[in-house]
Amino acid sequence: MSPLLQVENLSLVYGGDQVVRDLSFTIGRGESLGLVGESGSGKSSVANVIIGDLPKIARAQGRIRYEGIDLLGASREQLRALRGRRIGFVQQDPGASLNPTMRIGRQLAEALEQSDTPVRARGERAAEMLSRVGFDNPGAIMARYPHQISGGQQQRVMIAMALLPRPDLILLDEPTSGLDVTVEAAVINLIAELRAQFGTSLLFISHNLNLVAKACDRVGVLYAGDLVEEAPAGEVFQNPLHPYTQGLVNCLPGQAAVLRPIRGHVPSPQERGPGCLFASRCAYHLAGSCDAPFDMTAPDRSHRVRCARLGDIPAFARQTGAPEARGLDTAPPAVTIRQLRKSYPASGGDHFVANDGIDLEIRQGEILGLVGESGSGKSTLAKIIAGFDVATSGTIMVGDTDIASLPVRRRSRALLRQVQMVFQNPDSTLNPTHTIGWALGRAIRKLETPGTSPKTRVPDLLGLVALLPGLGSRRPKALSGGQRQRVAIARALAGRPRLLLADECVSALDVSVQAAIIELLQDIRARTGTAILFISHDLPLVRQISDRIIVLFRGKPMEVGSASQVYSLPLHPYTEALLSTGQHRAPELEQLVPGTARPAGGCPYVQRCARVVGDICWTQAPAYQRAASGHEIYCHIPPDRLLELQRASLPAHG
Amino acid sequence: MLAFALRRIVQLLVTAIISSFLLFVVTEFSPGTVSRQILGPYALPNQVALLDQKLGLSQPLPQRYLNWLSILAGLKANPLGDPALGLDLSDSRGDRYFGNFGYSLMFKQPVRDVLREPLENSALLGAVAMVLIVPLSLFVGILAGANAGTRLDRVLSFGCLIVTSIPEYAAGVILLTIFVSYFNWLPGTSPLLATEEWSIASQLVLPVAVLTLATVGYVARIVRASMADTMTKPYVRTALLKGLTKRQIVTRHVIRNGMIPPMTVLLLQLNWLIGGVVVCESIFAYPGVGRLLLQAGLFGDLALVQTITLLSLAIAAVTQLLADISYVALNPRVRLT
Numbered sequence: 001m002s003p004l005l006q007v008e009n010l011s012l013v014y015g016g017d018q019v020v021r022d023l024s025f026t027i028g029r030g031e032s033l034g035l036v037g038e039s040g041s042g043k044s045s046v047a048n049v050i051i052g053d054l055p056k057i058a059r060a061q062g063r064i065r066y067e068g069i070d071l072l073g074a075s076r077e078q079l080r081a082l083r084g085r086r087i088g089f090v091q092q093d094p095g096a097s098l099n100p101t102m103r104i105g106r107q108l109a110e111a112l113e114q115s116d117t118p119v120r121a122r123g124e125r126a127a128e129m130l131s132r133v134g135f136d137n138p139g140a141i142m143a144r145y146p147h148q149i150s151g152g153q154q155q156r157v158m159i160a161m162a163l164l165p166r167p168d169l170i171l172l173d174e175p176t177s178g179l180d181v182t183v184e185a186a187v188i189n190l191i192a193e194l195r196a197q198f199g200t201s202l203l204f205i206s207h208n209l210n211l212v213a214k215a216c217d218r219v220g221v222l223y224a225g226d227l228v229e230e231a232p233a234g235e236v237f238q239n240p241l242h243p244y245t246q247g248l249v250n251c252l253p254g255q256a257a258v259l260r261p262i263r264g265h266v267p268s269p270q271e272r273g274p275g276c277l278f279a280s281r282c283a284y285h286l287a288g289s290c291d292a293p294f295d296m297t298a299p300d301r302s303h304r305v306r307c308a309r310l311g312d313i314p315a316f317a318r319q320t321g322a323p324e325a326r327g328l329d330t331a332p333p334a335v336t337i338r339q340l341r342k343s344y345p346a347s348g349g350d351h352f353v354a355n356d357g358i359d360l361e362i363r364q365g366e367i368l369g370l371v372g373e374s375g376s377g378k379s380t381l382a383k384i385i386a387g388f389d390v391a392t393s394g395t396i397m398v399g400d401t402d403i404a405s406l407p408v409r410r411r412s413r414a415l416l417r418q419v420q421m422v423f424q425n426p427d428s429t430l431n432p433t434h435t436i437g438w439a440l441g442r443a444i445r446k447l448e449t450p451g452t453s454p455k456t457r458v459p460d461l462l463g464l465v466a467l468l469p470g471l472g473s474r475r476p477k478a479l480s481g482g483q484r485q486r487v488a489i490a491r492a493l494a495g496r497p498r499l500l501l502a503d504e505c506v507s508a509l510d511v512s513v514q515a516a517i518i519e520l521l522q523d524i525r526a527r528t529g530t531a532i533l534f535i536s537h538d539l540p541l542v543r544q545i546s547d548r549i550i551v552l553f554r555g556k557p558m559e560v561g562s563a564s565q566v567y568s569l570p571l572h573p574y575t576e577a578l579l580s581t582g583q584h585r586a587p588e589l590e591q592l593v594p595g596t597a598r599p600a601g602g603c604p605y606v607q608r609c610a611r612v613v614g615d616i617c618w619t620q621a622p623a624y625q626r627a628a629s630g631h632e633i634y635c636h637i638p639p640d641r642l643l644e645l646q647r648a649s650l651p652a653h654g
Numbered sequence: 655m656l657a658f659a660l661r662r663i664v665q666l667l668v669t670a671i672i673s674s675f676l677l678f679v680v681t682e683f684s685p686g687t688v689s690r691q692i693l694g695p696y697a698l699p700n701q702v703a704l705l706d707q708k709l710g711l712s713q714p715l716p717q718r719y720l721n722w723l724s725i726l727a728g729l730k731a732n733p734l735g736d737p738a739l740g741l742d743l744s745d746s747r748g749d750r751y752f753g754n755f756g757y758s759l760m761f762k763q764p765v766r767d768v769l770r771e772p773l774e775n776s777a778l779l780g781a782v783a784m785v786l787i788v789p790l791s792l793f794v795g796i797l798a799g800a801n802a803g804t805r806l807d808r809v810l811s812f813g814c815l816i817v818t819s820i821p822e823y824a825a826g827v828i829l830l831t832i833f834v835s836y837f838n839w840l841p842g843t844s845p846l847l848a849t850e851e852w853s854i855a856s857q858l859v860l861p862v863a864v865l866t867l868a869t870v871g872y873v874a875r876i877v878r879a880s881m882a883d884t885m886t887k888p889y890v891r892t893a894l895l896k897g898l899t900k901r902q903i904v905t906r907h908v909i910r911n912g913m914i915p916p917m918t919v920l921l922l923q924l925n926w927l928i929g930g931v932v933v934c935e936s937i938f939a940y941p942g943v944g945r946l947l948l949q950a951g952l953f954g955d956l957a958l959v960q961t962i963t964l965l966s967l968a969i970a971a972v973t974q975l976l977a978d979i980s981y982v983a984l985n986p987r988v989r990l991t
Contacts, residue, residue: 051895056803084897091895096888100987101910110906114897145986161896 002068003028004168004201005050010062012045012225014055017269019045020225021277023062024296027169032195032202034212034233036248037222038510039481040266043205046222047171050203051089052079066169085114088162088200092174094154098146104157105142111164129160132197133190152183156190163194169201176211180373181537182578188215207510209248213237218302221245224266224277227296230304239316241305244278246316251515254540257323261516265480276308284309323544323563329630331363334498334531335385335419340394340404342380342555354380356555356604358394362499362531367521369546369563370535371578377555378535382503385533386421387411398498417447417495424504426484430476436462436487437472440494447495461490464527465520482513486520496528503535518545539578543567548630551575554604561631571642572633573611603636611645613637662978666971673967678719681960687711688734691759691954692741709733728752755964756957760950765961769943773965775846776935776942780927782858783865788920790866791873792913798874799881799912800904811878818871826864826937833860843939861938865931869923877916884912914984921977925970 003026012020020042027033037043049060052071064071066082074082083089091097099107108126117125123142130138133156146154155175162170172191176184192215195202206212212219213233220230221244229242237255240246247262249255264281275291276282282290289308296306307313342355354377362368372378383389385396387408396404398418403411423429430439440461441454448457459469465486476484485505492500502521506514522545525532536542542549542563549566551559551574559572570576602618603609609617616636624632627639635642689705690697706712710721710733724730731749734741734757743757745764755765798810820828834842844857884890885908893903932944939945943962950958982988 053891053894080897080899082897083895089895091888091892093888097892099889099893099907099911101985102907110893110898111896113902147987158892161892 004031004067005203006063006065007046007050008063008065010046010049010060010064012042012049012054013059013061014045014269015057018225018272019058019269020049023225023227025220025227025230027201027203029168030195030199030201031218032204032216034204034206034216034219035222036206036209036212036219038207038266038512040224040268041222042225043207043222044173047089047173047203047205050171051083051087052076081114084111084167085165086167086169088165088167088170090155090158090162090170090172090175092177094158095146095151095178097158098154100146102145103142104144104146104149107146108142108157108161108164111161115165126160126164129164130157133157133160133163133194150183151179152186155179155183155187159187159190159194163198163200166198167200169203171203171205173205174207175204176206176208181539182373184211191215209236209252209511210254221248224272226277226306227304228278228306232302235303241299241303241310241313241316242278242307243282243284243313246313247281248511249316249318251511252540253515253518253538253544256318259515259518259544261514261519262512263516265482276306284313329363331365333361334364334398335362336395336397337361337385337404338395338397340381340384340396341392342377342384342389343392354555355384355391358555358557360550360557360560362533363548364498364531365525365529366547367525367532367534367545369542369549370533370552371537371539371542371549372552373537375554376552378552379503380555381552382421382501382533382535385419385499386501387419413447418498419501420447420492420495420497420499421501421503422485422488422492422505425508426481426488427476427508429488430484432476435473435475436479439487440472440491443491443494457494461494462487464493464524465490480513481509482516485509485513485517489517489520489524493524493528493530497530500524500530500532501535502532504537505534506541507536507538514541521545551578556604556634558605558635559631559633561628565628565631569627569631569643571627571631571639572605572635573609573642574605576646577608577610603634611637611642658982659979662975666975669971670968673971674723674964675719677960677963677967678722679715681956681963682715682718684954684956688759688956691956705739708736708739725754725756726752728754732756755961758950758955758958760953760955760958765957768958769946769961772941772943772946775940776928776931776944779858779861779865779931779935779940779942780924783862783869783927784924786862786866787869787873787923791870791920792877794870794874795877795916796881796904796909796912799878800885800900800908802878802882802885807878807882811875814871814874814878816871817867818875820867822864822868822933823937825867826860826934829860829863830937845939846941857938861934861940864934864937865927868934869927873916873920873923876919877912880915881908881912884908887911910984914981917980917984918974918977921973921980922970925966925973928966928969 005027007026008024010020010023011018023046025033035043035046045054048054050064050071052074054060060072062072066087069078069082071079098104105123105126108129109122112122112125126142127138130141135141135156141149141153141157149157175191176187179187188211191202194200202216204212204216213236216233218230219233219236221228221236221242223244229236229240229245236245237249240249244262247260250260251262253259262281267277267280273291274293279285279290286309294308296304297310298304299310337358337360340355340358341353343351343353345351358381370378370381380389384391384404387403387406390407391404394404395402398415401415403415403419408416437458440458444452444454444457458472462469462471467483467486467490471479471483476487479487506517509517518541521532521534524530534542534545546563549561549563550557551566551572553574559566559570559575566575567579570579601621603622606612606617613636622634622636624634625639626632633639637645687702687706689702689709689711693701693705703712710718713721721730725732728751732754735743735745735749743762747764753766757763758765758768761768794810794814798807801807830842833840840859841852841857844861846854846857848854890903890907893907931942932948934940935942935944936948947959947962950962
């Protein structure tokens with residue numbers, strides 16, 4: 001039987017730039033293939049060329065056959081007839097992918113327009129599909145506008161929309177980017193479940209190797225437009241053969257004790273030669289054999305690799321073990337936070353509490369990981385410490401000064417020097433009209449103690465973040481994303497801060513670059529002794545870098561402890577749910593727009609908690625319980641009992 | 655929605671009061687007083703001062719503003735209408751009624767009587783122009799925006815750019831040269847008096863054409879930009895990936911979203927069309943408010959200038975209210991906030 005989708009020797013050129021080179025793969029009926037790659041690997045272009053929606057400058061060569069139809073040669077009408085009906089598509093960013101001015105029911109019904117379903121039955125079919133993707137009240141959802149439901153719900157609506165005409169193939173382009181961890185896990189589970197039910201084939205495109213491996217039978221790894229390796233999902237982690245795949249697995253947080261970043265950068269389309277594109281970053285590069293064109297080889301039936309020196313690449317050896325954390329229990333606090341509270345006025349005279357009675361010490365020289373889903377108040381905390389916002393009540397002591405209600409404009413220079421921040425997106429935090437040296441020089445003049453000359457300090461700082469001094473004369477545009485983030489870190493370090501706030505500072509970067517920045521932050525902590533508050537939604541990443549971890553939910557710390565305590569022995573039901581997101585469907589998705597309803601007086605987590613013990617959870621705020629030295633949870637249930645409950649429910653998750 | 659509309663109306667009233675005060679201050683500080691105007695350039699200063707006293711013009715500014723408002727609201731009689739002054743000004747509606755804008759010194763008549771006909775004429779001109787402008791600019795803008803980057807878009811955009819860059823007076827003169835001097839198809843002036851040769855409708859053609867030309871290009875370009883931007887939105891791609899046709903995508907997903915930003919601009923044009931088409935009305939000697947405003951300004955007819963400006967302000971405020979309400983109606987995301 002011929003495969004459902006067959007891509008043969010596909011090449012894609014945008015203007016003069018090669019985006020995809022000689023790509024071949026097949027997807028059989030009911031099969032799922034994942035394509036992983038970093039930015040610039042051409043993964044989204046592959047989905048776009050299959051669906052026939054490319055920019056005008058794009059030129060495609062090769063063959064794409066879908067059930068015998070040549071997609072590259074198909075007319076516009078032929079393609080339109082395939083879209084939706086035969087090939088579904090789920091885009092990234094569900095919030096933007098739904099028409100904001102049209103009710104959901106109508107948008108769903110539109111998906112059936114090309115099918116034979118009679119008009120009257122469309123609403124019913126849509127409602128039925130909504131209940132299959134996990135909505136209890138399809139009628140109510142269909143009457144809503146997209147902004148009235150949460151991000152996870154929006155993506156489930158998009159999936160329902162793609163499934164409605166019962167297509168044979170669904171293309172998913174980063175379907176979970178921008179979603180919270182718990183929501184992401186639920187969406188992935190939903191996709192797997194529905195695939196089993198409908199027998200739909202999938203092409204799953206993502207930058208996240210973990211996700212792709214979880215959702216797909218086979219995984220293809222793209223690098224700079226080349227398919228460098230294709231293997232069954234498990235093999236990619238257990239036995240990666242291509243040096244790039246090996247490097248990628250080593251970069252993944254949670255896979256090994258120490259992250260090992262891939263040096264160098266992805267070659268830009270102008271730098272790409274005829275041979276192996278990974279050559280410039282490959283440790284096994286051999287001038288003669290790697291620089292000429294070569295084909296993929298298949299070490300066994302299900303495994304294909306594009307490497308000229310495959311025989312010489314050593315087998316992948318994983319460094320197992322937990323990341324090393326430093327115990328800094330005795331270190332004096334760099335910043336002490338007491339009863340910090342921040343509330344914003346909400347509609348109806350109500351208050352939205354972003355931070356609720358936070359007690360916290362950030363010790364000198366430690367990396368404190370702050371995790372929580374979006375809306376948990378982690379960025380609010382960082383903003384208040386940095387002085388972009390002021391607390392409603394409570395104190396933040398830096399030395400002898402309370403900075404909780406001291407906005408950044410009113411902070412003295414000495415105080416500014418002590419707390420510095422690295423932002424999420426380095427592209428927008430560096431002024432594009434000034435050179436790197438100028439930007440750093442100004443930070444030095446503003447923050448440095450008098451007497452130091454920017455001339456000598458700029459190269460020092462660049463060296464500290466492992467950049468060449470020559471970069472000082474360049475402008476941000478000439479730097480890669482990772483280099484720009486290094487500059488942003490160097491800027492923050494100019495005043496030798498006591499505390500560095502890193503708010504999602506690697507989430508805009510590719511995995512290999514991300515690993516390098518994590519390594520850099522750990523190195524800087526070791527060399528300068530600055531404390532780092534590392535804020536992220538990425539749990540394995542936080543585990544990788546942090547000494548201590550604090551889990552925030554609706555502005556309240558749910559669990560605080562050392563990294564190993566929190567991750568190997570999560571006690572609080574919320575932490576447990578966060579860490580086990582891969583195993584079972586998170587029940588919290590059923591609730592509506594998060595953050596609106598809040599039980600008065602009770603535990604903030606009670607609505608989503610799987611371990612509610614009774615009315616006490618709803619009516620009485622719990623107290624912090626000490627589970628071990630430095631390990632505290634905010635729960636009514638004693639730690640021992642929680643452990644018992646966890647053990648009892650274990651088989652249910654299978 | 656109702657609460658939103660009510661809040662906006664209260665805001666509108668506050669705006670009206672503040673802007674009317676500013677307007678009053680600006681016109682009161684213009685050179686020459688009403689008394690000097692009445693008595694002529696050769697009157698003695700003490701005569702002027704005496705009349706100032708009688709008219710209440712020597713009172714402090716806030717008091718004068720209050721007097722003006724009281725006259726406007728019909729609480730007070732206008733001192734100018736006092737027969738003892740011998741100015742021969744009288745009002746058939748009596749001396750106290752709501753909406754008393756005072757007397758026009760230029761016409762020696764109540765402002766209301768002076769304004770009635772020009773206002774109707776201007777409304778007629780504006781309405782006819784708007785009836786053409788709205789569909790035409792939407793059609794051109796949507797057509798160009800939905801096909802952004804194609805040759806059709808480039809031709810339409812370029813045409814709009816040319817039309818926008820021709821000022822009203824130039825467009826007027828060009829049209830006059832072609833259709834009046836050369837072809838003699840249309841009348842050169844539009845006094846709105848039907849003659850044997852030219853009907854009223856034929857007199858409207860050229861003024862409407864000038865206004866339409868001046869506005870369509872501009873509005874169409876804004877509509878185009880908004881449409882083109884909406885075409886690149888992910889939800890438009892969703893519609894494409896559902897297998898909808900281009901026409902279905904544009905009519906269902908693009909137009910409503912793309913119309914949200916241009917709505918305000920379109921309603922601002924309405925405001926301009928009714929209140930201030932001075933140039934166009936002057937070229938064609940069209941007996942409308944714009945031309946009247948020009949005459950009143952040159953003569954120094956304070957009451958008339960104040961009234962016309964106040965009316966423009968009121969129209970501006972109301973059209974903006976309409977724009978806000980239509981914005982809410984078009985965009986479900988701002989509902990109930």
